[in-house]
Amino acid sequence: MASIDKKEQCQICKKQFNSSELTLAAIVRPTVVDVIKKKYPNWNSNGKICKQDLDSFRRQYIKGVLETEKGELSKLDNDVIKSLTQHEIISKRPDKDKTHYSFGERLSDKIASFGGSWTFIIIFLIVLATWIAINSYVLLAKPFDPFPYILMNLILSCIAALQAPVIMMSQNRQEKKDRMRAEHDYKVNLKAELEIRHLHEKMDHLLHSQWTRLLEIQELQVELMESAKRERRNDKNEINRK
Numbered sequence: 001m002a003s004i005d006k007k008e009q010c011q012i013c014k015k016q017f018n019s020s021e022l023t024l025a026a027i028v029r030p031t032v033v034d035v036i037k038k039k040y041p042n043w044n045s046n047g048k049i050c051k052q053d054l055d056s057f058r059r060q061y062i063k064g065v066l067e068t069e070k071g072e073l074s075k076l077d078n079d080v081i082k083s084l085t086q087h088e089i090i091s092k093r094p095d096k097d098k099t100h101y102s103f104g105e106r107l108s109d110k111i112a113s114f115g116g117s118w119t120f121i122i123i124f125l126i127v128l129a130t131w132i133a134i135n136s137y138v139l140l141a142k143p144f145d146p147f148p149y150i151l152m153n154l155i156l157s158c159i160a161a162l163q164a165p166v167i168m169m170s171q172n173r174q175e176k177k178d179r180m181r182a183e184h185d186y187k188v189n190l191k192a193e194l195e196i197r198h199l200h201e202k203m204d205h206l207l208h209s210q211w212t213r214l215l216e217i218q219e220l221q222v223e224l225m226e227s228a229k230r231e232r233r234n235d236k237n238e239i240n241r242k
């Protein structure tokens, strides 16, 4: 039967073959056609191709797909490493900032923290008690601030009047620090959120493209196996005929 077949040309290797050994170019998988077209730009979809050439192009396509897969994985690794280093930069501690504060600002902070401590209250009480004791007993003859201690009242009201604005100054600065911390927290959260979304997209993309590629590779393998089977059957027939 094969001897009756008329001879036809394969458009890749230009050799003559029986028409049963040739495949129509129109039924070659488009992804494989892309690989062929890269090597043979004047590929004709009306022509024919021999089995050996078609199989070699199929193998080339699978090889290419596997290589791009590897490349994509290493790119993902790089992206994760890059974002990790960027993340470290963003999440620095805000209270360790090196902003320069003026002498007045530092002084108001110190006074406010000292004014709000037990040390200050105890010292203050001791000073007041000493003042009253001196003016009541020791200098009873000629006290510099006799009862009801008007000079002490004046000094006390002066201290209170000064302490209020100093505490307010310190509070303002504390508020600024808190605001900075909140902004920083927001930035870190936003970055984490974006990163997670980014990873989601990457995983979706990888899963989807890998799945379709895997299916394609499997189909191609089945085709290769079938063509090998056909070849073996043809060989057997020829041996039987002899």
Ligand SMILES: [Zn+2]
Residues within 6 Å of the ligand: 010, 011, 012, 013, 014, 015, 049, 050, 051, 052, 053
């Ligand atoms: Zn050929």
